Amino acid sequence: MTDKEIIEKLKAIVTPYVQRKEGLEDFNEKTDFINDLKINSANLVDVVLDVEDEFNIEIDNDSMDGMLTVGDAKRIIERKMAEK
Amino acid sequence: MIGNDIVDLNLAAKESNWKRPGMHSKIFTEEERKLLKKAKNQEQRFWLFWAMKEAAYKAHQRRFSLPRKFNPKSFRCEPDPSGGLGSSGMVKIDNWSYFTSAKISEKAIHCVASVENSEVKKIIFSDTINLKQELISAVANSKKLSFKDLDIKKDLNFIPHLILKGKNYNLPFSISHHGNYSAYVFAVN
Numbered sequence: 001m002t003d004k005e006i007i008e009k010l011k012a013i014v015t016p017y018v019q020r021k022e023g024l025e026d027f028n029e030k031t032d033f034i035n036d037l038k039i040n041s042a043n044l045v046d047v048v049l050d051v052e053d054e055f056n057i058e059i060d061n062d063s064m065d066g067m068l069t070v071g072d073a074k075r076i077i078e079r080k081m082a083e084k
Numbered sequence: 085m086i087g088n089d090i091v092d093l094n095l096a097a098k099e100s101n102w103k104r105p106g107m108h109s110k111i112f113t114e115e116e117r118k119l120l121k122k123a124k125n126q127e128q129r130f131w132l133f134w135a136m137k138e139a140a141y142k143a144h145q146r147r148f149s150l151p152r153k154f155n156p157k158s159f160r161c162e163p164d165p166s167g168g169l170g171s172s173g174m175v176k177i178d179n180w181s182y183f184t185s186a187k188i189s190e191k192a193i194h195c196v197a198s199v200e201n202s203e204v205k206k207i208i209f210s211d212t213i214n215l216k217q218e219l220i221s222a223v224a225n226s227k228k229l230s231f232k233d234l235d236i237k238k239d240l241n242f243i244p245h246l247i248l249k250g251k252n253y254n255l256p257f258s259i260s261h262h263g264n265y266s267a268y269v270f271a272v273n
Contacts, residue, residue, distance in 0.1 A: 017099075034152075035242065040262075042100045042134060044154055049106050064110070065155035 001081070006074050013050045017043040029071030047073075057081060086204060086256045086271055087142030087182075087197045089135040092263025093128075094191065102130045111137075111156045119163065131193050132186055133161045139197035140175035140182040142258050147180075147199065151241050192265045196258075203272040208265065215259050219268040220246075223255065226272070 011027050018024055019038040023031065033039045039047065044067070048059050051073065057080035059067075067073050096102075108117050116133055123129035137159040144150065144159075161184075163173035172185040175197060186195040187208070194208050205226065209218070216236050223246060224231040235247040246253040257270035 040099060041138065041154070041156075042096070045107055045110050045156075046100070046104070048110060049104065052106070061110070061155055061157050065153045065158070067154055068152055 003074065006077055007070060009054055010051070010070055010073055010077075013054060014039060014047055017046060027070065029069065029074060031070040032068060033070075033073075034068070051077060055081060057084065085143045085147040085199045086258050086269055087139040087144070087146065088206070088258040088260050088267055088269045089138035089142070089195050090208065090260040090262050090265045090267045091131045091135050091193045092191070092265045093131060093193065095263030096131055097127075102127055113157060113160050116161055119161075128188065128193070132188065132195070135186060135193050135195035136161045136163075136173070136175050136184045136197065138260075139184060139195040139258070140177065143182050143197045143199065144177055144180060145241065146243050146256060146258075149239075149241060149243070194260075194265070194267050196269050198271075204269050205272050206267070206269045208267045210265055212264075213266055215261055215266045215268060218266075219257060219259060219270070222268070223257070223270060226270075227255070 011024065014033065014037060015024065017039045023037040031037065033044060048064055048067065052059055055077050057077065059076060059080065063076045067076060112120065112133065120126055120129050137156045140159050158177055160176045161173060162176065175182045175184055182197040182199060184195055184197045186193060196204060196206060198204060205222065207222065220234045220236065221231055223229065224234055229248065233249045236244050237247050238244050244259065246255050246257065255270055257268060259268045
């Protein structure tokens with residue numbers, strides 16, 4: 001899966017939880033889930049669970065704790081998919 | 085050091101499915117999950133634990149100027165068995181502890197976490213207000229400062245600080261907003 005495909009899938013996953021829709025216009029690796037998209041912290045758990053389902057991986061708590069931007073999420077997904 | 089968190093329970097019910105499979109094991113320790121199962125009102129207990137963790141996280145992050153981290157499970161709730169309905173207790177992270185006290189109604193849960201059980205000024209609003217301005221006036225009043233000289237700015241870790249005439253004013257505080265509810269807390273002494 002390419003970077004672009006992962007980011008497209010991530011965008012689809014986070015969209016229902018985004019409270020600042022303008023943040024989706026320029027959705028890139030630097031996009032911050034909380035500051036740019038205003039996803040509330042409880043919904044970040046939903047994002048993690050959705051990512052697990054979509055990519056068929058398991059995200060442990062130590063990986064989850066650094067998942068603050070789209071780029072962070074992309075790198076975790078790539079690492080977990082490589083470990084499979 | 086201080087942190088606070090408010091949960092608008094009506095909005096939380098719309099935004100989150102607290103029963104979602106897999107969610108509890110991401111957020112809660114085994115001990116917390118046991119306590120959750122035993123609770124008469126599990127939904128309320130879920131959001132109480134959540135607010136305790138968030139409030140303690142904010143106090144902890146401010147105390148040590150930490151970068152942001154998303155690891156709610158690492159904050160362990162130990163509700164006080166004598167605290168009635170588990171409305172207060174300790175939250176522990178690594179070897180650090182925070183006292184928490186919570187105010188629970190049918191509509192909202194507000195939790196304050198602090199290092200010591202010290203005196204705090206705590207205000208909860210149930211309508212739309214400018215929370216930062218409210219906090220600034222309250223601090224100005226309490227510390228006999230001029231409202232116009234105070235401002236709030238976030239640092240590189242996104243922790244908000246009070247600024248007095250352009251310089252950092254060292255007063256621990258915390259603000260929280262969710263749905264129809266807003267709250268601030270700051271240390272009084």
